[in-house]
Amino acid sequence: MSRLTRDPYDPLMQVQKWAYRCSKCSLCKYIHVYKDKYEDPRFVDICPSGKRYRFEAFYASGKQDIARGLITGEIDYSDTMLKAIFTCTSCGGCMQVCQPYSGKDPLKTITALKEKAVLDDMAPLEAHQVLLKSIENYGNPWQGPRARRGNWAKKMGFKNAKKEKAPVLLYAGCTYAYDPSLTGTLKISAKLMEKAGVDFAVLGDEELCCGSTALRIGDRAFYQRMAEQNFESLKDLGAETIVTGCAGCFSVLGEEYPELTDLPFKVKHLTEFLADLIDDGKLKPGKKLPARVTYHDPCHLGRYCGVYEPPRRILSSIPELELVEMQRSRDNSWCCGAGAGVRTAFPEFASWTAGERLFEASESGAEMLATACPFCEINLREASGGMEVKNVFELLAESVGGGG
């Protein structure tokens, strides 16, 4: 029986044209071969789930067949199908290589499949339900009490955005705010802004989840509720710019919210903001950090929002830090493996994906991998097995000195 309904908002309805039009050219499987340096055949795959599981269904092209099968009623949900759909990290690699040639966006079909599975009560997956329940109960996916969201900023003396107006709002995001291994990064980032004389405020305990997690695991209705609540809490603060260090929050605030409403503020990623402060001479990296560092492009920052250069500008500004590129970089980047709830639901696969990235990093000759996303940072660090993984903000703070 066809899973396609007459509802014009049925996700399958939105993508059925493309599900039938896939040319099966396989461009979605590999990096844009002739765009970047391409010498090592070990680092040419762009689709983590495809590379790991190899069956066609785990690639974007196979997902078009799954969509077609659900539309025609030729197939129905199975555990294998759900695995094929939800091991996709939504990294956008397939979109990046397919779209310029075919005009098609295979990621839209994958997103539609996730949303359709939720509407058909086949998802959220059990592991994802825990995340959503936590967002429902605690306002964040990590089961952190609401009253502790602002702990990271306590005794720091930052302005409270609800009480004092400031042109810039530093939006922490759930992961930076709650993960004890990351709150330090958030603190030093805020101190860097303070040191540069930026007039900014934070929301502390009153900050809400942006809804990114719900969106990426296919629960669009849940996401929209979160987005509306969050937007309500942000719109009247008077901030001209919202800055966040979280790549997930950044892409949702900057790219998804405008689909729902007009934003009265600009959204910037912290790397963009800090790179501008360096260019303006307000932050001066002075301390030498003699290390060979490679930069891992977070998918939500790079492919989703096109922010490739600012983090590299920051790293290049640090004396004696040598920036080396991996074969798969910028829009050809290989995902860290954590995105779209994959780390939660398929931890072994997420770890494998991170391991592939770290291997590539070591083959580039780097001693250290830097990134600019909390999910990438955690996932890569846990799989690192020796290679040092740091956030761009940390490295900048070390070079600027004085704890930022």
Add this chain to the structure above:
Amino acid sequence: MATRTIDETVEATIREVVKKLGKVVGEDWVSDDPAILIGYSKDNSFEAAKKPHIVVLPETTEEVQEIVRIADRYGMAVQPSSTAINCAGGCIPQRGGILLDLRRMDSILDIDTENMTVTIQPAVRFGVAQNVLRQQGFYAINPSGPHTAGVAPNHMDKGIGMSANKFGVGTDHIVSMTFVMPNGEILKTGSAALPGADRVCVEGPGPDLSGIFHSSMGIFGVLVEMTTQIYEWPDVEILNVMQFETEDLNPVIDCFYDVTREDFANECSHLQDAYFAWFMTEEDDEAAALVDLLPRNNIMVIVGGETEQEARLKEDQLKRLAEREGYEFMTPALLSMLSELIDIPYECKVLQVTMRVTRYFGSFQVVWFNTSLERVPELHKNYQRLNARHFGDTDYRNWEKAFQPDEVTVYTQPLEFGRSVMLELDFFISFNDAESVKRGLAFGYDAISMVLDDGGLFDRPYGGATGSSFGSLQTPRLGTYNELLHELKADIDPRNIMAPGRLTLPLGPA
């Protein structure tokens, strides 16, 4: 005693075979889940969607042998697939069975720069091969397809690229092939047939068996290894475009006769304006703007050599020929603009951009066939007339595309110094539009019939990218050739397990 139904018996057999295959390749690499199977059921052709019963992903030749033996034991069909990007229904299992997905066999086994050969597994893609070879100053002849296409299967299937005027088609480069035969035994062709002999000679100990595997689409065995010729990388290349502001293709063919028999062109092919513009641009409106600037017909001639001096010498030869015969070159300004648009390395001039044609409607169907150069103008005219008959009533007032479908049609590729030509006449359909598919099928049927009546030869069994349903139009005309092929198939594969239904023969079960 309860008896099992046919469906129950089939299901039990599949479960049993899955279990046995799992023991050979590991449980992770075999599946009979419909969500997995459907990924192998459809491609970009008119071929009806058909799922296999099982998909298995071996990693070694020994595993392939074991799989084929299991299939033979159970009388189960085996459909090989390497990179799974055939656009002519070539990898769609006609009779279900086991889909042998060879994508894990993707290693370059040996590069012999002294004797200019490379030995590869079936799933090595052009993108990988070219880049690895390039680092050693060589390249493999590439087709006009994406970098994701497999070198070995493409060569075996007579892949054609822009260099075919000089180097011929894919099969012309094969030194040797290794097959797993339907009984699980190994067969090596070419000089590799003799244990201990160097892989340098294309011919086997004659009569040469290689030919029966050319474009055989897996019906005689599974290709697991190929040694193919490689060529020295030309360090310097110069693109020249000769232009013809005429609908008539006779002047284009005259030029081909003149240019291709000389030895100075590394690459030489013809594209009409709309197709050319489509390749060169990323957006529809850019293509529309470019087509206004381009001459109607264009012959691209690429000369090259190890040094600038050598390349210029060849270019001078081309210019002298053009002056003598009165051929006109594209203006330097336009050529310079085009060169910027196609500023991509040698091995992929057309490799990747060919996929851009799918922007047009989502799918394009290729009627490609071999003929002599002199027949091209008439075939083209007849094709246009046919196209007008089928699509002439299309209402273009609300046409959202830059070109009408009958405009984007022609790519002419001379083969081996112009002795013959591959003529590609395309048409566009949208697979999510039933009316478009219906019209496309009707047109495809008439187009193939027309080509056959006009002396064209479909050298691949499926009859161009339009799929085996059209390829079968040629088969009844083959007479004894057809009958002998059938007998060969029966002798080599008596249980008809290898890609059954793929030969499109109306005579029997193959």
